[in-house]
Amino acid sequence: MINVIVNGKGGVGKTVNANHVLPFLTSSSIVVEIDNNNFSSIYSNSQQIDGKTVTTKQNDLEKAIDDADFDGYKKNIIIDAGGGEDTKKVIKAIQAVGLKVVYWLPLMPDFETIGVLRSTRELIGNDKCNLILSNFRDLKEDFWFIFGSEEYGIEPNIGILEHFDNSYQVPNTNLFGIAKAYKTTIWDLALIHTGYNLEVIKKEWREQGREAYHKNMQMHRLSVACDRLLRQIEESKNQIEVCL
Ligand SMILES: Nc1ncnc2c1ncn2[C@@H]1O[C@H](COP(=O)(O)OP(=O)(O)OP(=O)(O)O)[C@@H](O)[C@H]1O
Ligand SMILES: [Mg+2]
Structure with missing residues (x-):
């Protein structure tokens, strides 16, 4: 299966979710x-994902889509x-070659980005598409433009969720950055313990002595925290309807 994380707006969490969350949720091992302009291999210590970067030059992009189609069987x-x-x-x-994929659309708590979310969803058409509510601290308060605000007289706009097959919640966390400092993903860290x-x-x-003991316990605690976060994200699937 090929999963494609998209959003016409930049800086909404595509890359962090592609590397830290989707590999776990979709059991994927390749991230393209x-x-x-960004040719980094920042997750070089990861055992879970094999990453590569391609440019959007027509030839490169078409070859990358064909590669995904080729590998996507296995x-x-x-x-x-x-x-x-x-x-x-x-x-x-993707549409030009009729490739079947699952789209993932991350949304940050930024009212200004809802228009781009809509237009990206329209461009996708009938293909399966999941929503990721990302980088929030308080779900309902931060996504006031979806859940409404009784306090300030804003009507809920829950209808937007009907355009998506599933929803997931990825709260604000420092664990993505910490994993990146170790050049790995939170799934890799979660698997340690x-x-x-x-x-x-x-x-x-x-x-191994006291110092090594402390270091190992630190890694252990980090691993447990990453594991807990991934399970929390997994369990958040379609919980929005439940919490309304
Ligand atoms: N749930 C989260 N918790 C903490 N930080 C987050 C979260 N989601 C996104 N961020 C941060 O927001 C910033 C933008 O995220 P990211 O780089 O993944 O966006 P992007 O959509 O890939 O951007 P671009 O379009 O430029 O490629 C990053 O610094 C990332 O660490
Ligand atoms: Mg990115």
Whole structure:
């Protein structure tokens, strides 16, 4: 299956969700970033994802879509479509070859971006499309333009959710940045502590001395926090209807 994260607006969380959240939610192992000027391999320590960057030059983009189609039979793939015009180019290149994909649209708590969300959703047409409410602290308060505000006389605009097949919630967190500092993803970090029995490994850590023990416990706590966040995101699937 090919998952494509899009939004005609830049800086809405496509790249962080493509690398840290979607690999876990969709069991994907390849992340293809469409970007003209950012050729980083910032997740080089990740065992879970294999990332590459391609430009939006017509040939590169078409080849990347064909590669995704070729690999997509065997593996789950994520395409991070880039911002603005890049997202439009990617959607059009996918539609030009009739490729079946699942789209993911992240939305930040910014009222100004709702128009672009609508136009991107329209461009997608009938393909499956999931919404990610991203980077909020208080869901209802921050997304007042969806949930309304009784306090300030704003009517809810819940109808917008009907245009999406599923919704997910990705709260504001420093864990994406922390994982990036380790050049890895939160899924990689989450898997660390599931690979050992804490009581057993603590014996080993004690033998390495106090300093090493502290370091190992720090990583353990980070791993548990990442695991908890991913499970919270997984469980947030379609919870909006429930919390209304
Ligand atoms: N849930 C979140 N918690 C904390 N920070 C977040 C969250 N979502 C997004 N951000 C931050 O917002 C900024 C923009 O996110 P990101 O780079 O993923 O956007 P983008 O849509 O890929 O941007 P571009 O269109 O420029 O490629 C980043 O600094 C990212 O770390
Ligand atoms: Mg990006």
